Amino acid sequence: MIRIPGLKPPPSKNMAKRRVENVVVNNTQGTVPEMAHPRLPGGFNLPPFGVHQVLAVVIVCIALWAVGVIWLGMQAASQWVGSWQQDIHIHVYLDVKKDQADSGKRADKLQQALQSIPQIAAVRRIPPAEAAVWMQTWLHDAALNAQDLTNRLPLTFEISLTDAQSRFLFDDIRDAAGRFGGRVNEDEVNLARAHYWLSQASWLAGFASLVLALAMALIISNTLRMTLLARADEIHLMRLLGAKEWFVRMPFILEGMVLGAAAGIAAWLLLWPIVWGSSAWLLTMQVDLNLWVLLPALLFGGGVVGTLGAVIATARVVSAETGV
Incomplete structure (x- = not known):
């Protein structure tokens, strides 16, 4: 290297590092440099929150509100379906008053046809007298005559199912009932199908909640990342001090x-x-939503999502030589 008289050579990297360390040591004993801010590198700007934090809270709030609406709908649907979620029964009605001589044979053949369907666990025959007693108990405010009800009500077959999700189960039940003049309670069939679609919708709701949670974590991560970039000098200084x-x-x-x-x-x-x-609309459907059940879920879920976003944002704070 050619040296020019009167010109000092540029400082080496080791010399520059020693100068930075001397400045740090001297400032710990005296004043603080003008460019350094003597505060911890947290993202809080209280009072109030910064603009980025407020926007992040608003966006995450909208996403969590959407998740809450989804699960409120699932709760309402579950209550509407009611006990069908655990024990599904289908009723088949047979009018035995048209042909008294042949009614007993038709009832036996219908019961055998229903029992031959593989997805049916059991078939119980309910006589009109028993159905009349049940109806009087259910409609306790109505003045109903038991004998009149017995004469008017059909013979009922109560069917217990082993697999309500079978594709052709309800078509088989309709075919068996139609061959002997019976009819199926279609409202119960619709409820059984609603139970199936409700179980499928719960999986979709869980998947949608997971996707929204990841999106919320990325939003919080980007917000904290901007705060990290704004305070990169403070973080670098703290790492040099041994934090x-x-x-x-x-x-x-x-x-x-x-x-x-x-x-x-x-x-x-x-x-x-x-x-x-x-x-008012939910009352007509006999649905009573409980919002207090969602409070711990939304509070804890929001905290977990925010923590995940912060962990992602601060993943690169790894050494004293690299800032953010």
Whole structure:
């Protein structure tokens, strides 16, 4: 290397590093440099939140509100289906008053035809007198004569199913009933099918909730990432001073958790107008929605999503030589 008299050579990397360390040591004993901000590198800007944090809370709140609406609908559908979710029965009616001589044979043949269907577990014959007693108990306010009901009610077959999701089960039941002049309670068939579609919809609701959770985590991650970039000098300085990775990351993780939990509470509050507005309609369907069940789920779910987003955003805070 050719040296020019009077010109100092540029400082090497080791010399520059020693100068930075000397400045840091000197400033720990005296004043703080003008460009350094003496505060922890957390993302909080209280009061109030920064614009980016407020926007993140609003967007995550809308997503959590959509998740809450989905599961409110699932709760209403489950209550509407009622006990059919656990024990599904189909009733077949046979009018035995048209032909008294042949009614007994037709009833026996119909019962045998129903029992021959593989998806049917059992067939119980309910005589009109028993059905009349049940109807009087159900309609306790109506003045009904037991003998008149017995004469008017048909013979009923109560069918217990082993597999209500079989593709051609209800068609087989209709065919067996039609051959002997019976008819199937179609309302019960619709409820049984609603039970099947409800079980399928629960999987779709879970998948939609998972997709929205990932999207919310990315939104919070991007918000905290911008805060990290704005405070890269502070983080680098703290790492040079010997701060551990968890010490630098923890304020951001706590902020993500708070942002997600705040969005969850806001989404839960926004669900109340839906319940109040549809209360009269839900009452006619005998559905009573319980919003308090969703509060822990939205609060905890929002906190988990926010924490996940913060962990993703701070994943690169790994060494003292690299900032963010």
